[in-house]
Amino acid sequence: MKSRISVAFLTFSSILSVFGNPSPSTVQSEFKKYKEDYEREYDNKFEEYKARKNFGTTLIMVEEHNAAFEEGKSPFKMDLNRFADKDPQKLRQITTNTAPLTPLMMGRAISVINETRYPPGPPFVDWRTSNCITPVKDQSYFCNSCYAFSGIAALEAQWCLKTGQLVTMSEQQIIDCTYNSFYGNWGCDGGSQATAYVRIQQNGGIESDVTYPYLETYGHTDRFPCKFNKSRAVATAGGYYRIKPYKEAQLANIIAIVGPVSAAMNGSTPSFWYYSSGVYSDPQCTQSTSHSVLIVGYGTDYSVTPPMDYWLCKNSWSSDWGDNGYFKIQRGVNMCGISGFLIFPEIPLANITRTTTTASPWIG
Numbered sequence: 001m002k003s004r005i006s007v008a009f010l011t012f013s014s015i016l017s018v019f020g021n022p023s024p025s026t027v028q029s030e031f032k033k034y035k036e037d038y039e040r041e042y043d044n045k046f047e048e049y050k051a052r053k054n055f056g057t058t059l060i061m062v063e064e065h066n067a068a069f070e071e072g073k074s075p076f077k078m079d080l081n082r083f084a085d086k087d088p089q090k091l092r093q094i095t096t097n098t099a100p101l102t103p104l105m106m107g108r109a110i111s112v113i114n115e116t117r118y119p120p121g122p123p124f125v126d127w128r129t130s131n132c133i134t135p136v137k138d139q140s141y142f143c144n145s146c147y148a149f150s151g152i153a154a155l156e157a158q159w160c161l162k163t164g165q166l167v168t169m170s171e172q173q174i175i176d177c178t179y180n181s182f183y184g185n186w187g188c189d190g191g192s193q194a195t196a197y198v199r200i201q202q203n204g205g206i207e208s209d210v211t212y213p214y215l216e217t218y219g220h221t222d223r224f225p226c227k228f229n230k231s232r233a234v235a236t237a238g239g240y241y242r243i244k245p246y247k248e249a250q251l252a253n254i255i256a257i258v259g260p261v262s263a264a265m266n267g268s269t270p271s272f273w274y275y276s277s278g279v280y281s282d283p284q285c286t287q288s289t290s291h292s293v294l295i296v297g298y299g300t301d302y303s304v305t306p307p308m309d310y311w312l313c314k315n316s317w318s319s320d321w322g323d324n325g326y327f328k329i330q331r332g333v334n335m336c337g338i339s340g341f342l343i344f345p346e347i348p349l350a351n352i353t354r355t356t357t358t359a360s361p362w363i364g
């Protein structure tokens, strides 16, 4: 695991020259450290030149932002992570799910959750304390497969909360087995977690990511044939439920009882790419959704002035990204469209062998 690079030890003024930009030698030495930390090897001098240029731009942005954070002008911090030397155009591409919505994605929910039935939840919920959340995964820089990761993350959590079995499941199976216009999923070019659940139900199960491993990590973003083998299934889904959008108070009450839910958001904002801790909030972030994550809880961060309500989310950009792979995002203002598309899978009764769980979401 690469160590996390931090420029925190450099003061703002030591990085920025009197003209407000880092001196070329500062960029050069920080870039050298970054290359070592992230074990970067560029194909040729031109690729390295472009990477250093991207890195220089990111360095300024992160330093300026963190200076604002220190002054109490921003509720979150940024860092020079795995994306720091990447082309912003390319980053926008891989964080923008462009798959068009199909009738199947919107119309197949078992039901829409009646949010008025849920009593007010506690002030803090973190489902990670249930031991039903698998380790943070990595969709990789090469594949726009957030829908598979978000969908599987919700299924892993819901399956464990209902059956007591924590198993990691196969995103590659979703990618390979839903690639067509009926499911509306396009492999590494985006898709929907809703149709993923429909497909798992039709297939009769999902394999583990050990027997059906993720293959998109190395830059080959081709589709592979569906190789699902039912005798290897470790879990299944019985379709999915929808939660009414834009009702964040009720959403918290629902999550406190049903557990983690899959959500979509605008993930194509540079400030979000370099998020590292605190509560993410950017007035520039639009409400059109392009990325999918898992909401695992909520609370209020009192280290921010004034205190800020947040959703706690699991991302799929590796545990090296953000706050050990997680992030908090402002709650109550539909930040980045986070409450615009919410679903979670049904675990079929036939597959529930244990109905009581020691899991407790109540903390604080």
Ligand SMILES: *[C@@H]1O[C@H](CO)[C@@H](O)[C@H](O)[C@H]1NC(C)=O
Pocket: 114, 115, 116, 117
């Ligand atoms: C939702 O639940 C409330 C309270 O139980 C009930 O009065 C209402 O009719 C329900 N709404 C729908 C659409 O089912």
Ligand SMILES: *[C@@H]1O[C@H](CO)[C@@H](O)[C@H](O)[C@H]1NC(C)=O
Pocket: 229, 230, 231, 232
């Ligand atoms: C399916 O999986 C089972 C159990 O691992 C194995 O015995 C069988 O050969 C597999 N079938 C195919 C077609 O790969």
Ligand SMILES: *[C@@H]1O[C@H](CO)[C@@H](O)[C@H](O)[C@H]1NC(C)=O
Pocket: 205, 206, 233, 234, 235, 236, 350, 351
């Ligand atoms: C789910 O339950 C059905 C019906 O009992 C069974 O055939 C199937 O094997 C189960 N699937 C899993 C993944 O446990």
Ligand SMILES: *[C@@H]1O[C@H](CO)[C@@H](O)[C@H](O)[C@H]1NC(C)=O
Pocket: 096, 266, 267, 268, 269, 284, 285, 286, 287, 288, 289, 290
């Ligand atoms: C997300 O917000 C950013 C910042 O305003 C904007 O540039 C981008 O186009 C938005 N993404 C989508 C998918 O709307």
